[in-house]
Amino acid sequence: MGFTYHLTNKKDNQATQVSFLEYISTVTKKVLITGSNGLLGQKLLDKLRNNSTYTVIATAKGVDRYLEEGYSYESLDVTNHAEVIAIMQKHKPDHVIHTAAMTNVDACESDKELCKKLNVDAVQYFIEACKQTGAHFIHLSTDFIFDGADGPYDENAVANPLSYYGQTKLESELLLINSDIAYAILRTIIVYGVVKDMSRSNIILWAKGALEKGQKINVVNDQYRNPTLAEDLADICVLAMEKRAQGIYNASGKDFMSILEIVERVADFWNLDKSLITPISAETLNQSAKRPVKTEFILDKSVKELGYNPHSFEEGLKIVNNQLNHN
Numbered sequence: 185m186g187f188t189y190h191l192t193n194k195k196d197n198q199a200t201q202v203s204f205l206e207y208i209s210t211v212t213k214k215v216l217i218t219g220s221n222g223l224l225g226q227k228l229l230d231k232l233r234n235n236s237t238y239t240v241i242a243t244a245k246g247v248d249r250y251l252e253e254g255y256s257y258e259s260l261d262v263t264n265h266a267e268v269i270a271i272m273q274k275h276k277p278d279h280v281i282h283t284a285a286m287t288n289v290d291a292c293e294s295d296k297e298l299c300k301k302l303n304v305d306a307v308q309y310f311i312e313a314c315k316q317t318g319a320h321f322i323h324l325s326t327d328f329i330f331d332g333a334d335g336p337y338d339e340n341a342v343a344n345p346l347s348y349y350g351q352t353k354l355e356s357e358l359l360l361i362n363s364d365i366a367y368a369i370l371r372t373i374i375v376y377g378v379v380k381d382m383s384r385s386n387i388i389l390w391a392k393g394a395l396e397k398g399q400k401i402n403v404v405n406d407q408y409r410n411p412t413l414a415e416d417l418a419d420i421c422v423l424a425m426e427k428r429a430q431g432i433y434n435a436s437g438k439d440f441m442s443i444l445e446i447v448e449r450v451a452d453f454w455n456l457d458k459s460l461i462t463p464i465s466a467e468t469l470n471q472s473a474k475r476p477v478k479t480e481f482i483l484d485k486s487v488k489e490l491g492y493n494p495h496s497f498e499e500g501l502k503i504v505n506n507q508l509n510h511n
Contacts (some may be wrong), residue, residue, distance in 0.1 A: 212236065212237060212238055212239045213237060213238050213239070213278040213279065214238070214239045214240075214241065214275060214276065214277040214278050214279070215232060215238050215239070215240055215241070215277055215278065215279045215280070215281060215425065216241040216243060216271070216272070216275055216277040216279070216280045216281070216319075217229070217232075217240065217241070217242050217243065217280075217281045217283065218243050218244070218260065218262055218280070218281070218282045218283055218284035219243075219244055219282075219283035219284030219285070220242035220243055220244045220248070220250060220257070220283075221244040221246075221248070221249045221250065221381070221383060222244070222283055222284070222383060223375060223377055223379055223382070223384075223386070223414050224283045224324070224375060224414055224417055224418060224421075225242070225244065225250075225283050225284075226250050226379040226380075226381070227377065227379065227414045227415055227417070227418035228281060228283070228418045228421060228422075229242055229250050229252070229255060230418070231418050231419075231422055232255070232422070233252065233253070233254030233255040234254045240254070240255035240256070241255065241256050241257075241258060241271075241275050241277060242255050242256070242257045242258070243257070243258045243259070243260035243271065244259070244260065244284070245259065245260065245261050245262075245284075246259060247259070249381040249383070250381070251381075258271055258275075262282075262284045262302065262306035262309070262310075263301040263302055263305060263306055265305075265309045268306070268309040268310060268313055269309065269312065269313050269316075272310070272313035272314070272316070272317050272319065273313070273316065273317070276317045276319075277317070277319050278319060278320065279319060279320045279321075279322065279425045279428075280310060280314065280319050280320070280321045280322065281322045281421050281425065282306075282307070282310060282321065282322065282323050282324065283324050284302070284306065285302055285303050285324065285353075286298060286299045286302040286303055286349070286352075287326075287349070288349075289328065289347055289349045289350075289471075289473040289475070290471055290472045290473050292347065292348050292349035292352065292473065293347060293348050293349070293472040293473040294472060296348050299348060299349065299352050300352055303349070303352035303353055303355075303356055304352050304355045304356050304359070307323065307356040307359050307360065308359055311359060311360065311363045311365055314365040314366075314367075315363075315364070315365055318366075319365075319366075320365075320366040320367070320368075320425070320428050321360065321365055321366065321367045321368075322367070322368045322370065322421055322424050322425060322429075323356065323357070323360055323367060323368070323369050323370070324370055324372060324417075324421075325353050325354075325356070325357055325369050325370065325371045325372070326349075326350065326353045326371060326372065326373070327371060327372070327373040327409070327410075327436070327476065327479035327481065328345060328346070328347060328349055328350035328353065328475070328476065328479075329343040329344075329345050329350050329353055329354040329357065329371070330343055330344060330345070330350075330476055330479055331344040331345070331346050331476050332346075332407075332475075332476025332477040332478045332479050333476075333477070335478045335479055335480045335481075336440075336480035336481060336482050337434070337479065337480065337481055337482065338434070338481075338482040338484070338485065339371075339431070339432040339433060339434060339485055343357075346473075346474035346475065346476055347473035347474055347475070348473065349473060350476075357369055357432070366428060366430060367430065368424040368429040368430060368431065368432075368433060369431070369432045369433065370417070370420055370421065370424060370433050370434075370435040371432065371433070371434050371435060371436070371481070372412050372417055372435045372436050373409050373410045373411065373412055373436040373437070373479060373481060374386075374387060374409045374410070374411045374412060374436075374446075375412045375413075375414050375417055376388040376389070376411055376412070376413065376414065376500070376504070377413055377414030377415065377500075377503075377504060377507075378504050378507045378508055378511070379414075380511055387411070387443070387446060387447070388411075388446075388450055388501070388504060389504075391403075391446075391447040391450045391451070392450055392454055392456070394460075395450075395451055395454075395456035395457060395460055395461075396454070396456060398457070398460065399460065400460045400461075400462065401447070401460060401461055401462070402462050402464045402468075403443060403444045403447045403461050403462070403463060403464065404442075404443045404444065404463075404464060404465070404466045404469070405442055405443070405444040405463035405464065405465070406442070406465055406466055406477065407442065407443050407466055407475055407476075407477055407478070408440060408441065408442050408443070408477065408478040408479070408480065409440070409441070409442075409443065409446070409479060409480075410436035410437045410438065410439065410440050410479075410480060410481055411436075411437050411439070411441075411446055411497060411500070412435070412436045412437040412494070413437060413494065413495050413499075413500035413503065413504075415495075415500075415503060416435075416437065416492075416494040416495055416500075417435055419492070419493075419494075420433070420435045420486060420490060420492045423490040423491055423492060424490060427489075427490060429489070429490060433485060433486045433489070433490060433492075434481040434482060434483050434485065434486055435486060435492070436481040436483070436494070437494050437495070437497060437500065438483060438494050438496065439496055439497040440480045441497070444461070444463050446497075447461055448461065449497060449498070449501070450501065453498065453501045453505070454505075
């Protein structure tokens with residue numbers, strides 16, 4: 185026997201019987217997450233799947249790797265126009281958090297066709313779908329839209345990408361800016377963290393793992409970033425969703441340091457041998473894609489308008505350590 189609920193029409197004070205699913209749809213917001221198998225995607229599921237305010241639809245290409253309760257899962261290839269439109273029409277989400285992207289900077293340089301499909305064309309498909317459904321679109325972007333010559337950067341700074349990856353992320357931003365949908369662009373820098381099913385590593389886990397094995401590592405000493413804890417990035421996604429934020433927001437960590445200092449602080453935190461670390465210049469790596477030198481972000485707008493409050497780098501390392509100890 186199904187439960188029924190009574191909704192009262194304020195205008196005529198008449199109560200109407202509705203089913204449980206109909207009732208839930210009146211008190212919850214639907215959020216569709218792309219790239220739900222990734223680091224940020226899984227952190228978003230951690231935060232939203234047991235939140236009674238939201239009905240969560242997780243999407244990624246292939247099978248679900250998160251494998252918990254409290255959400256539904258759909259396989260979705262974001263480069264397939266028909267699939268994007270069909271999923272959006274089926275679920276009609278109130279919000280889309282678009283974390284899916286091609287982020288390997290050198291791979292983007294060598295496979296520009298795939299990079300454009302994932303980073304630009306997919307966003308165009310979602311813009312079309314959001315026009316049809318009225319969904320609010322939250323898009324993840326990057327510090328690599330800047331050349332690193334004159335930071336720190338606020339949200340109004342002039343972009344000048346050095347790599348094809350940065351170029352595609354800037355193109356996707358411009359698509360949204362020139363669209364007439366509701367959107368928020370969240371720009372971030374070097375995301376780190378740990379989830380139970382890691383499809384790829386990040387600088388913190390790489391450095392910790394290598395040093396624990398006694399491996400010598402070369403680390404760039406002439407590039408500077410704000411490393412971003414994945415939980416903090418998930419937090420600002422949720423804040424932007426709850427406020428139905430419009431426009432561009434910086435969404436990085438608050439501590440600014442060289443890549444070398446990031447790794448040295450990892451070594452200090454876990455009491456690892458820093459003599460295994462050799463500082464090198466980025467030029468010696470001969471990477472196919474150019475990287476900006478300094479991409480410090482000014483977070484004032486995100487703090488003031490969204491209530492963003494990222495952890496310090498050491499606090500972030502403590503969170504990662506606790507999670508590693510409990511996995």
